[in-house]
Amino acid sequence: MLFTAIFLLLLANFATLTHATTRSPQTSNRNATRSGKVKTLLLLAYGGEDMEIFITADVLTKTKEFDVTVAGVTGPEMVITGADVRCIPDQSLDSAMQKGPYDLIVLPGGLYGAPVLVASDKVGGFVRQHVARGGVVAAICGGNWALMKYGVFKGKRITSFPYFRMLMRQFDVRKEWKIVDEDRVLVDGKLISSQGPATTAEFSFAIVEYFLGKPHAELLANFFLFKNDLFSLS
């Protein structure tokens, strides 16, 4: 009885919180689609970096303003992440592509996950179409290396995990991108890039800020207990 009461209290509290974080975000930069949801494709590859996948999924989903589809790059089957977690995509990339276009595509990295994205002509083609259409891309860690392979966002400032920045510099013989070492999160036009696992929270809040405005992102960061000085890095 006590626990039923406490559980109901929890639900009521959560509902209040959700309401608080979703009502009128007073945004000056609201780019959500007319439905009010930011239609988002999050790519799930074998060996993907868990923090980059799940922190991003968590933050965007908890806003209640992003409609997140976790798409299995190689199909609808279970994917084993870099930390051996067994995750089932919401749908295959093939299926998800048919339900596009999207407002946002998120590319996580991972020492094993990133090469899967780099090697995928299917993902490359879809991202190129998305960028040509004016869509936003958020890429972290090796996801940024994949963007260079796809040939998108030339001329933009882009960052990544130190190891992948080394590979990106070797790849970028014509100096077509501006590879940046210092920033933990970079927003240049419609490209949001970030370094790696430890910067995923800032990356996620930068995405929220881009679409819903800073007050919304700050309220959510506060709920997750992120400190102001960490959040301010984004």
Added chain:
Amino acid sequence: MLFTAIFLLLLANFATLTHATTRSPQTSNRNATRSGKVKTLLLLAYGGEDMEIFITADVLTKTKEFDVTVAGVTGPEMVITGADVRCIPDQSLDSAMQKGPYDLIVLPGGLYGAPVLVASDKVGGFVRQHVARGGVVAAICGGNWALMKYGVFKGKRITSFPYFRMLMRQFDVRKEWKIVDEDRVLVDGKLISSQGPATTAEFSFAIVEYFLGKPHAELLANFFLFKNDLFSLS
């Protein structure tokens, strides 16, 4: 051909890194089992908080020194997390319990996930046996509220998510625990407690430090790009 070469380079680099993080951690507090692995049970409940589940799984697994079993509290079936991620446990809790004892049990929280743990007599009984046997428990967010329900670690200093601390104070009418507001991560004897999503990385590195020593934890934190000043909070 270029990408095959780069992929092989990646693998070689990762192997080197793994070797670097696992060899002779020069620990003064090595409590790993004789096999060299810390046998770990991570509880996965419906509605569990994604950051608390997956950051912990990621950090512990990447050490290569923890043998992590993700156990489904209600069975072997797919679990939907708080961020609507679909995760398949490594095995059911029933099955995992038979393969005990464990060195470490990890209890994540979540506004929906924590009440599942609080209400589970099965988890309660198993945690009580584990604590009586001298096992270590790491609990974050509402996982700490569950520990109080199970009646373990009385007299210990314990922290949690602000909302759960409020519930814990209401529950703790006899003042049998020392509920702490300030610390992001607390280690008191064999109890490692922490506040919530944003403190999960520090919580995970505190677990690594407890079992493998500080140099090992720092090397891993550095790999994930966590800054020294964040890590020092643990």
